[in-house]
Amino acid sequence: MSALDTTNVKEGVDRETVDAVREVGGKYKYGWETEIEMDYAPKGLTPDIVRLISEKNGEPDWMTDWRLAAYDRWLQMEEPDWAMVDYPEIDFQDQYYYARPKSMAEKPKSLDDVDPKLLETYKKLGIPLKEQMILAGVEGAEAAPAEGRKVAVDAVFDSVSVGTTFQKELKAAGVIFCSISEAIRDHPELVKKYLGSVVPVSDNFYATLNSAVFSDGSFVYVPPGVRCPMELSTYFRINAENTGQFERTLIIADKGSYVSYLEGCTAPMRDTSQLHAAVVEIIIEEDAEVKYSTVQNWYPGDENGKGGIYNFVTKRADCRGDRAKVMWTQVETGSAVTWKYPSCILRGDDSQGEFYSIAITNHHQQADTGTKMVHLGKRTKSRIVSKGISAGVAQNTYRGLVSMHPKAKESRNYTQCDSLLIGDKCGAHTVPYIEVKNNSSRVEHEATTSKVDDDQMFYCRQRGMDEEEAVALIVNGFAKEVLQALPMEFAMEAQQLVAISLEGSVG
Amino acid sequence: MAMAQAKLDATDARLATLSLPTGGWAEAARRDALTRVQATGLPGRRDEYWKYTRPDMLTAATAAEAAIFDADEAPVFGEVDQLKLVFVDGVFDAAASDDLALDHVRIERLAEAGSADIHWARDLYGTLEIAGQTPVVRPLAALNTAFATDGVLIHVTGAAPKPIALVYHHSDPKSDVMLHHVIRMDAGAELTLLESGPVAARCNMVMEIDVADSAAFNHVRVQGRDHERQAATHIFARLGQESRFKSFTMTANGVMTRNECVIELTGDDASAHVAGACMGDGDFLHDDTVFITHDALNCESRQVFKKVLRNGATGVFQGKILVKAGAQKTDGYQISQSLLLDEDSQFLAKPELEIYADDVACSHGSTSGAIDEDALFYLRARGVPHGIATDLLTLSFLAEAVEEIEDAGLAEEIVTRMEAWLARRRG
Secondary structure, three states: OOHHHOOOHHHHHHHHHHHHHHHHOOOOOOOOOOOOOEEEOOEOOOHHHHHHHHHHOOOOHHHHHHHHHHHHHHHOOOOOOOOOOOOOOOOOOOOEOOEEEHHHOOOOOOHHHOOHHHHHHHHHHOOOHHHHHHHHHHHOHHHOOOOOOOEEEEEEEOOEEEEEOOHHHHHHHOOEEEEHHHHHHHOHHHHHHHOOOOOOOOOOHHHHHHHHHOOEOEEEEEOOOOEOOOEEEEEEEOOOOOEOEOEEEEEEEOOOOEEEEEEEEEOOOOOOEEEEOOEEEEEEOOOOEEEEEEEEEOOOOOOOOOOEEEEEEEEEEEEOOOOOEEEEEEEEOOOOEEEEOOEEEEOOOOOEEEEEEEEEEOOOOEEEEOOEEEEOOOOOEEEEEEEEEEEOOOEEEEEEEEEEOOOOOOOEEEEEEEEEEEOOOOEEEEEEEEEEOOOOOEEEEEEEEEEOOHHHHHHHHHOOOOHHHHHHHHHHHHOHHHHOOOOHHHHHHHHHHHHHHOOOOOO | OOOOHHHHHHHHHHHHOOOOOOOOOOHHHHHHHHHHHHHHOOOOOOOHHHOOOOOHHHHOOOOOOOOOOOOOOOOOOOOOOOEEEEEEOOEEOOOOOOOOEEOOEEEEEHHHHOOOOOOHHHHOOOHHHHHOOOOOOOHHHHHHHHHOOEOEEEEEOOEOOOOEEEEEEOOOOOOEEEEEEEEEEOOOOEEEEEEEEOOOOEEEEEEEEEEOOOOEEEEEEEEOOOOOOEEEEEEEEEEOOOOEEEEEEEEEOOOEEEEEEEEEEOOOOOEEEEEEEEEEEOOOEEEEEEEEEEOOOOOEEEEEEEEEEEOOOEEEEEEEEEEOOOOOOOEEEEEEEEEEOOOOOEEEEEEEEEEOOOOOEEEEEEEEEOOOHHHHHHHHHOOOOHHHHHHHHHHHHHHHHHOOOOOHHHHHHHHHHHHHHHHHOOO
């Protein structure tokens, strides 16, 4: 069932959650593996691998050099250890840095040329890729039915972008939405200008690694004054074993434009851990607005903490122009270890940044996530709403920075971080950094930690819900502010995930 | 990881200026502390725990000079009935001090009692300080344990009939002082401890307090007004069942102040309140670093810190509530607020929660901003002159911290000092 089938989010909320819990019975829903022949680069990371990745993507020399420079830099860097996460040391030489389905050796002309098995994969994931394609191909934009909003999907299967739907309609609007490897070929001037301008090559250990070895990702350019006619979406999936996925996303919203971007992630079940180090860069010019929503559901490992994805992600948006606006919304339910801080640089005067986050950790999961709001321009505004839910023996940390520079006069920040603990063996932590360097700005920070309320539980139980249903309902209520900030399609999926993630956390 | 060379050099340079007191019951603890300082090195600029405060002035081989400030007002707590102990540049002044005799209290000096082989303070000296070194190291406290030249050892067996006041005078602009106090509160004992004065050009002060079951310890401190003085203070407290701990610090002026407070609630139903009010003008950095560990059932902790800053003054707050697994029914509260009176001042805060128990209610809040224009307008509309209106609002801002002082007379004394400080700066 696709989430699109239901249109009314608010009424459907609790019913959906309860259904979802029943349906999946505590198993990781996306834990199957597609058996497709894969093309691997040899294990390990050397300049030759970097060159190989670059060559396989058919990149020009300047890009290869850029990667090699990042590789050199990476060799001199140390893995960060300040986050409240604990995992065995990663052997960066025991990873595959490139894998692609063999049938992709020659790029398909259209989605019809794509291996049907792949399409089957997406179907299981619930991406309405095929239907969307038909919709776009046959009827065009105007024929889209009222109940389903259109979403253009760029699906990344391991390291290669499989197909980008809706190309025609986007093209008519002037929007460029393609894989980053295509963008390097077809729009080198844009890539050269913006790549690495928000997250510099030397930014941090994982971002530098990504700069050297990123294999694919999405590229979006919205020209001045254009309101992107549909929501853009990328669906990432790690399929192959021992494969690191290093995607790179670059979004440019030119003056006065608007785009909403959705990102979803899943990975099959494996008992060894896998590495994922992505970089997302967003550039927002004057009066433009970008919404970036993520539902992260990478495989979290089993109940005993075996396997799972290490998710080390650098995401940053730069509001370069005046009145630029960015909104990050994330639902983090997966991954064994999450290290992720989607940030906003509020450079333009009157620019705005928002961050809404739900992070759920269960069993042995560990999440250290939050945001940075760097206020540089005058009258800039930011808002942070973070909801952390910890169950089992999981650790959940909010780590954030709010910085008001001396020139960011009359700026405003409001931060709220709430943590909910389910069970007495888990942990919930809050580590905010607040730096105020002028007095006309106002900064407010609030944080609370509590457990699931006994009275609420009693109320639900009395009405015939079992303990797990009751907890799922209460948690959905606790996280409502964030769920409501998600685009509709994602809100549905997110609510189901909330319930699924908390399976086995009570009783 | 090996210590950075710069840090190693700075530590060696500082240690070269000091000599370890030998002999007596404290010697083992001193030697152990020195080893720890050598292992960790003194705080450096790149240490995460010193992110907002540059430790250079506090760790430099020799202290920067601090001019003596001519106090233009009556001594703090001068009117309170007290037992007074006076230190001048860290040296005990017997003539200016009261007789060290008080019912239910035994008072000794570290410099004198330290030569004996057996002493009750042996079990505590450096012990609480070591406990406070995890999970974050506090090398300045270890340095103090190793090299402190004097301090008071107070053993309280019942309810002390009047407060003990430690008065610190500063007479040499180059003085560099380390004092180490140990206080043992027996079950059911009660004591109010007052501290006042600038101590020295640079001071490093450690106070270890063991509060046994049902005992109550009250602490009110006024740090001296000398503009150039530098201070690093540490309070280490261990709280037993149903004990109560309260500490309030007022700071006005001082180029560099780092007040660390490390409290461990080890007995059920204990309560700890730590509060601070600071007022800074110009070249002023004030850092409150608090670490409260809940390791027992049904305990309460409260941190209230207020800072008024002007003319480029900097306020820092690092507060942490750690709730260990099993410390159920914990009630932890923390608030840090700053009032920035002009565009140049800044407030840097890191209020942390680390929680491993589920049945707890913990919250923290932190705000920063200018004076409320609406409130100012309200007062101005009623004929209150601008300067006085601003002062009134500033005092009301500081009030929440002052309210943490239990004794109304002592609170009044603090408010008087605050009013005077504001009045001197009124345009």
